[in-house]
């Protein structure tokens with residue numbers, strides 16, 4: 001299976017990396033592949049869709065991605081991680097203040113058909129501005145990094161623009177994707193250099209941002225486990241919810 005080959009490549013990459021943001025991200029997403037019940041190859045773009053089991057609270061995923069593009073695969077699995085971390089219909093930051101969120105409506109496979117409306121209620125404009133600024137900062141480094149080839153720079157800035165247009169759900173994803181691409185392209189540059197390459201500064205900024213979001217997702221999972229544990233206790237005690 002094509003996905004198995006790509007997942008094996010990610011596992012090998014994780015083995016050879018010394019401690020860094022990308023290694024942490026790969027460790028985070030590796031077990032999530034077990035929740036994917038349907039891998040669907042696509043030629044462009046990609047997506048991660050959740051199949052909720054309303055009866056027992058479990059979640060499985062269908063993932064569309066471009067086979068052979070490890071950056072794209074990491075992008076889609078990052079969507080899965082975000083949904084698992086925050087439980088906000090793929091919104092990529094915590095928000096405990098969301099109000100008037102309508103109950104989920106499901107199709108026959110447990111996919112949420114009113115996800116867009118729920119996302120609108122769960123996004124936060126201040127957080128959108130914050131993650132948008134994070135992407136903009138990385139973009140300014142990418143524009144300045146003349147060690148990148150023209151096509152690499154275009155690929156990175158196009159992806160960052162996509163993130164800036166959808167900061168509520170495409171920040172963690174595009175940063176992790178670019179991290180994989182840059183690693184595969186041979187960055188950061190190593191060796192004795194008179195001046196620090198701008199591309200290395202870009203890589204550092206990217207790593208800093210990715211590490212911050214990685215920690216935020218980890219904290220989100222701790223919070224979610226606590227909330228779900230409290231619900232389970234109340235049910236066990238005989239409360240209705």
Ligand SMILES: [Zn+2]
Pocket residue numbers: 075079169170173
């Ligand atoms: Zn995406």
